Amino acid sequence: MSAAVIDGRAVAEAMREQVRAQAEALHGQGVSPKLVVSLVGEDAASRSYARNLERAGQRVGVNVAIDVLGDATSEAELRKRIAVHAQDPRVHGIVLAQPLPAHLTIARIGDAIPLDKDVDGTNPQTLGLLALGVGAFVPATAAAILLLLERSPAWPLAGKRVLVIGRSRVVGLPAALLLLAQHATVTIAHSRTRELARAIRDAEVIVVAAGVPGLVRGDAVSAGAVVIDAGTNVVEGGVVGDVDFAGVSAVAAAVTPVPGGVGPVTNVMLMRNVVRAAEHARALSSS
Numbered sequence: 001m002s003a004a005v006i007d008g009r010a011v012a013e014a015m016r017e018q019v020r021a022q023a024e025a026l027h028g029q030g031v032s033p034k035l036v037v038s039l040v041g042e043d044a045a046s047r048s049y050a051r052n053l054e055r056a057g058q059r060v061g062v063n064v065a066i067d068v069l070g071d072a073t074s075e076a077e078l079r080k081r082i083a084v085h086a087q088d089p090r091v092h093g094i095v096l097a098q099p100l101p102a103h104l105t106i107a108r109i110g111d112a113i114p115l116d117k118d119v120d121g122t123n124p125q126t127l128g129l130l131a132l133g134v135g136a137f138v139p140a141t142a143a144a145i146l147l148l149l150e151r152s153p154a155w156p157l158a159g160k161r162v163l164v165i166g167r168s169r170v171v172g173l174p175a176a177l178l179l180l181a182q183h184a185t186v187t188i189a190h191s192r193t194r195e196l197a198r199a200i201r202d203a204e205v206i207v208v209a210a211g212v213p214g215l216v217r218g219d220a221v222s223a224g225a226v227v228i229d230a231g232t233n234v235v236e237g238g239v240v241g242d243v244d245f246a247g248v249s250a251v252a253a254a255v256t257p258v259p260g261g262v263g264p265v266t267n268v269m270l271m272r273n274v275v276r277a278a279e280h281a282r283a284l285s286s287s
């Protein structure tokens, strides 16, 4: 079997069209959807994330402002700064570029972002609302994973055995919650999981977000499985995912590549959330 490659770039472009049209409609009503990216310190990955968001915003008509703060910014100072954006009616979404400097942790700061501007699900309450299935912004990477599954032969997911490898609050956990909401039978694996190979073999759908190159190999996956690779690992010679792409392609029904899979869809899903936040704010202000 040779797997179908799920083309994240094409999925992203189709979604971008939709988001662009929604943003245009807002512009027509005098609203400019705006995202603030709080960037603390000099970390190269955080800077590159912020710049990528700037470009992603330009492509759909979302104004992205990068709020640069010094390396030594304290938690109290960062909270104050976020509060300024939280109170600004021209700002519709706030995200924190990660990784943060070591003295700041997302788990402690996340609640500074108000729920109506929490477009990447950083506030722990957003995750709680997601778990209960009551109106919250869906973290962008998890939303991208679901959209790619929707475009795969595994859809619909009801009753299917889905394995999520990784339980982080930004990717694995929200993805698992969304999969559960689709009535999949969800297993979550992590670094302490015993017999991961057996869990992989058992799964009809595998979503991996572990940050371990080559973790999911072709000889472990069952024929006909659908594999979504959220891993983004910088190695010598480029970026690779968590999946042995060549090996898995030989047995799976469908697989996402890295690069060109989850990554391109993620930023568009974030912009979609910003536009939704702007639409919501406009509806509230005119009611």
Ligand code: NAP
Residues within 6 Å of the ligand: 141, 165, 166, 167, 168, 169, 170, 171, 172, 189, 190, 191, 192, 193, 196, 209, 210, 211, 212, 215, 230, 231, 232, 233, 262, 263, 266
């Ligand atoms: P993270 O916070 O480090 O979490 C990694 C998760 O994988 C943890 O739950 C960890 O288990 C688990 N894990 C690590 N090694 C494992 C192993 N050998 N077997 C099974 N589970 C293992 O990372 P993250 O932020 O979720 O990111 C995960 C990957 O996704 C990274 O490559 C990251 O770059 C990528 N990512 C991609 C996007 C995108 O848009 N495409 C966005 C965000 C992240 P424990 O909980 O037990 O430690």
